Amino acid sequence: MLAYIVRRLLISIPVVIVASMVLFGFVSSSTDPTARFRLSRDPTLVERERERLGLNDPLVVQYKNWAGDFVKGEWGQSYISRRAVSTEIWRALKNTVQLIVWSVLLCMIVAILVGVYSAVRQYSALDYTFTTMSFVGLSIPTFFFALLAIHFLTTELRTWLGWDDPLFYSVGMHSADDKSVLDFFRHAALPILTLSVQLVAGWSRYQRSAMLDVMGADYIRTARAKGVPRRKVVFKHALRNALIPLTTVMAVDVGALFGGLIVTEYIFAWPGMGRLFVDAIVQGDTAVVLPWMIITATFIIGFNLLADVLYGVLDPRIRH
Amino acid sequence: MVFRDDDPEREAAGSGVVTSEALLEMVEDDLGGEVLEDIDPTIADVADVADGKPLSQWRLFRRRFLRHRLAVAALIVLSILLLSALFAPLITKHDPIAQDLTNLRQPPNGEHWFGTDNLGRDLFARVVYAGRISLKIGFLVSLLSTLIGMIVGSIAGYVGRWVESLLMRITDLFLIIPGLAVLIVANNNFRGKRIFGFDLGTDTLAILILSLLLWTTMARVVRGVVLSLKEKEFVEAARASGASTARIIVRHILPNCIGPIVVNTTLVVGIAILLESTLSFLGFGVQPPEVSWGYLVNDARGTAGTRYAYLIYFPGAAISLTLLAVNFLGDGLRDAFDPTSKH
Numbered sequence: 001m002l003a004y005i006v007r008r009l010l011i012s013i014p015v016v017i018v019a020s021m022v023l024f025g026f027v028s029s030s031t032d033p034t035a036r037f038r039l040s041r042d043p044t045l046v047e048r049e050r051e052r053l054g055l056n057d058p059l060v061v062q063y064k065n066w067a068g069d070f071v072k073g074e075w076g077q078s079y080i081s082r083r084a085v086s087t088e089i090w091r092a093l094k095n096t097v098q099l100i101v102w103s104v105l106l107c108m109i110v111a112i113l114v115g116v117y118s119a120v121r122q123y124s125a126l127d128y129t130f131t132t133m134s135f136v137g138l139s140i141p142t143f144f145f146a147l148l149a150i151h152f153l154t155t156e157l158r159t160w161l162g163w164d165d166p167l168f169y170s171v172g173m174h175s176a177d178d179k180s181v182l183d184f185f186r187h188a189a190l191p192i193l194t195l196s197v198q199l200v201a202g203w204s205r206y207q208r209s210a211m212l213d214v215m216g217a218d219y220i221r222t223a224r225a226k227g228v229p230r231r232k233v234v235f236k237h238a239l240r241n242a243l244i245p246l247t248t249v250m251a252v253d254v255g256a257l258f259g260g261l262i263v264t265e266y267i268f269a270w271p272g273m274g275r276l277f278v279d280a281i282v283q284g285d286t287a288v289v290l291p292w293m294i295i296t297a298t299f300i301i302g303f304n305l306l307a308d309v310l311y312g313v314l315d316p317r318i319r320h
Numbered sequence: 321m322v323f324r325d326d327d328p329e330r331e332a333a334g335s336g337v338v339t340s341e342a343l344l345e346m347v348e349d350d351l352g353g354e355v356l357e358d359i360d361p362t363i364a365d366v367a368d369v370a371d372g373k374p375l376s377q378w379r380l381f382r383r384r385f386l387r388h389r390l391a392v393a394a395l396i397v398l399s400i401l402l403l404s405a406l407f408a409p410l411i412t413k414h415d416p417i418a419q420d421l422t423n424l425r426q427p428p429n430g431e432h433w434f435g436t437d438n439l440g441r442d443l444f445a446r447v448v449y450a451g452r453i454s455l456k457i458g459f460l461v462s463l464l465s466t467l468i469g470m471i472v473g474s475i476a477g478y479v480g481r482w483v484e485s486l487l488m489r490i491t492d493l494f495l496i497i498p499g500l501a502v503l504i505v506a507n508n509n510f511r512g513k514r515i516f517g518f519d520l521g522t523d524t525l526a527i528l529i530l531s532l533l534l535w536t537t538m539a540r541v542v543r544g545v546v547l548s549l550k551e552k553e554f555v556e557a558a559r560a561s562g563a564s565t566a567r568i569i570v571r572h573i574l575p576n577c578i579g580p581i582v583v584n585t586t587l588v589v590g591i592a593i594l595l596e597s598t599l600s601f602l603g604f605g606v607q608p609p610e611v612s613w614g615y616l617v618n619d620a621r622g623t624a625g626t627r628y629a630y631l632i633y634f635p636g637a638a639i640s641l642t643l644l645a646v647n648f649l650g651d652g653l654r655d656a657f658d659p660t661s662k663h
Binding site: 015018019021023026027030031032091135136138139140141142143144147148150151154155156170256259260263266276278281282289293294296297299301304 | 321479483492493495496497498500501504505506508509510590594597598601602603604614618621624625626629632636638643644647648651
């Protein structure tokens with residue numbers, strides 16, 4: 001098993017390197033760090049800045065210098081906040097992780113319950129309802145759902161309750177004067193809900209089909225024929241195997257979330273990775289863009305690897 | 321790396337087993353003829369052959385598709401949306417960019433079906449005209465990315481060896497790149513610039529970039545089918561009779577991939593519309609005076625929580641309805657092309 005994990009890890013290293021080359025080439029060809037000096041009165045400023053940043057070197061040399069610094073943890077400095085990019089990203093990452101953890105926990109439970117129910121009671125009225133709901137959930141754009149949530153669960157709900165403050169806030173992570181856990185969740189509820197719609201819709205469909213697969217297997221029929229109670233067959237014999245595909249799908253999806261919450265964080269002003277990225281682009285803070293992309297790509301690669309390893313651990317037949 | 325098949329349904333397709341218990345339950349629930357068709361689509365198909373007329377592939381396909389009522393409804397909805405976008409001037413007499421400062425923020429009424437926005441522009445006209453851009457981007461991206469995906473996928477699958485390895489590694493690379501972020505950077509920086517002497521409109525740019533991002537699933541799908549087909553006897557026969565590689569791929573192999581290709585092309589329409597609207601919502605997509613549905617939602621963003629929120633509902637609903645229709649259509653097409661798959 002250990003050898004398997006090590007081998008997969010080793011394969012991932014060149015993947016990360018190639019990805020970093022591609023992203024470096026892409027970002028340096030499509031962003032211009034000197035753009036903010038264009039309007040300067042000093043005509044030599046742009047040229048001096050290009051020289052200072054090494055932009056006149058061949059691309060290969062630039063990549064080599066950049067990669068060397070990056071590995072040493074020197075990711076440059078934000079043009080806007082003047083803080084180290086690594087500090088900015090680390091701070092944003094912590095906030096994004098909080099959203100991800102709570103959403104994933106919630107979605108996992110809901111998706112498994114819905115998926116198992118739909119499979120065990122296939123073609124029941126509730127199964128059709130869940131199917132339709134998941135289609136709707138996958139079809140509503142994140143930004144539309146988020147705005148609807150703000151409208152109904154912040155403003156309308158407050159009016160309906162007759163409160164001064166809304167039950168759920170739609171901006172930021174904390175109130176200025178209140179750092180309690182309750183306050184955190186009043187802020188986090190809507191982003192988590194928004195994030196959960198698509199995850200639950202996708203995962204519950206997956207869980208349903210995995211469960212249907214397993215329920216049709218011979219060993220399940222054998223267990224039933226031997227008189228094992230239906231409940232026990234479903235939860236003990238079938239569910240355990242039916243969780244394997246979902247686990248790997250979840251790992252892959254979670255990896256994509258680290259850089260994938262752009263819309264959600266933008267709308268709810270959640271100071272995470274997505275917000276950091278949009279702000280950087282809007283303000284022309286190109287120093288943040290490349291490290292941001294490398295980090296999110298690394299998360300995607302890492303969680304893909306995790307999915308692979310989990311699959312091998314959970315289902316020994318897969319191991320090569 | 322684990323590559324996830326995009327649709328959970330296909331996972332279930334392989335099993336196709338209905339436990340005897342579930343079968344009993346179903347028959348007890350409903351003894352109508354429908355249930356029997358649901359259990360085994362082939363029963364109905366075979367029964368039809370019995371009345372003397374042989375069924376062509378196309379008729380079989382059409383029969384299976386029409387049975388999927390939601391997909392038929394989706395096709396009708398999509399056709400209506402498409403026609404209203406094409407014939408926008410006939411649908412509404414209002415000008416989507418004409419401001420009417422005496423009629424600001426009118427709620428939906430008989431004259432302005434969807435109301436008017438903060439500059440007095442008719443929202444219905446704006447939604448209909450925005451559909452032109454959104455649907456154009458959706459369909460063109462889908463066509464272009466299908467073309468790229470088909471070429472890459474069939475070459476990789478048919479030629480094999482190092483060509484396949486190289487092409488598939490490139491495809492893999494797209495999986496680990498944060499797509500929306502790349503899209504934002506590219507759109508933000510190439511907007512308004514001339515590339516190869518062409519002046520890129522914002523929608524042309526979006527079409528190009530989205531296509532370059534979305535061809536990989538198609539390449540993967542086509543490669544898979546080509547791999548399974550290239551050892552078949554009919555391909556060998558074509559090769560033996562001297563057909564060129566290009567001819568074998570285009571005339572003999574690709575027609576046999578039609579099912580997965582059409583299904584995937586349909587789904588890409590939805591993905592492209594969703595991505596474009598997200599991009600426009602964030603302010604990186606089409607620029608005024610052009611409008612897309614995502615742009616309209618962005619334009620009205622501040623009305624969330626006010627009584628003017630109808631400005632969000634209509635364009636948002638237009639996107640959701642389109643995506644829903646595309647997803648149901650894809651589902652119906654999949655079932656129709658592949659009778660062994662079912663839920």
